[in-house]
Amino acid sequence: MIIDAVTELILETFRLNGRLLAAGDALVRDLGLTSARWQVLGAVAMSPVPLPVAHIARNMGLSRQGVQRIAGELESQGIVCFAPNPHHQRARLVLLTEHGRALFEAAAERQRPWAESLARGLPPEGIEAATGLLRTLRNRLEAEPAGGDDRETRDAHAPGPVK
Numbered sequence: 001m002i003i004d005a006v007t008e009l010i011l012e013t014f015r016l017n018g019r020l021l022a023a024g025d026a027l028v029r030d031l032g033l034t035s036a037r038w039q040v041l042g043a044v045a046m047s048p049v050p051l052p053v054a055h056i057a058r059n060m061g062l063s064r065q066g067v068q069r070i071a072g073e074l075e076s077q078g079i080v081c082f083a084p085n086p087h088h089q090r091a092r093l094v095l096l097t098e099h100g101r102a103l104f105e106a107a108a109e110r111q112r113p114w115a116e117s118l119a120r121g122l123p124p125e126g127i128e129a130a131t132g133l134l135r136t137l138r139n140r141l142e143a144e145p146a147g148g149d150d151r152e153t154r155d156a157h158a159p160g161p162v163k
Helices: 002-031 035-046 053-060 064-076 098-119 124-143 150-156
Strands: 080-083 093-096
Touching (some): 002 098, 002 124, 035 098, 053 064, 064 080
Antiparallel strands (some): 080 093
């Protein structure tokens, strides 16, 4: 039955997320990063334009408060800095410092061989199909979140660090 299959996919996604976070933590721990910090750092590094915290959170499916806390931690360590936003007086833009750029590049250098080992033996078309299916489900959730406004739901269920 399709409902059972989707439920199993959701459960397997939760399990995968937990394993990805643990592996990410281990991969960048000695760089002074966690998966949560690495995720925010990556969102800043890979954005074609500087973004405020709220946009980073929205793009990554995270709570604004969690991203704000992590951005503050990254700023205190000289990894990011905040700059004025010409479009919004209070929503400052998050920018990488030189140290932040070097840290992101060091993490990316570790991620490449790790991703290659995970992908070994998997058919590229299978990876692309899985990515497409997950993207479709995410888009549907963004269009019609369960239980009301997804931002309220995310924020209410974000007790600790955003990962």
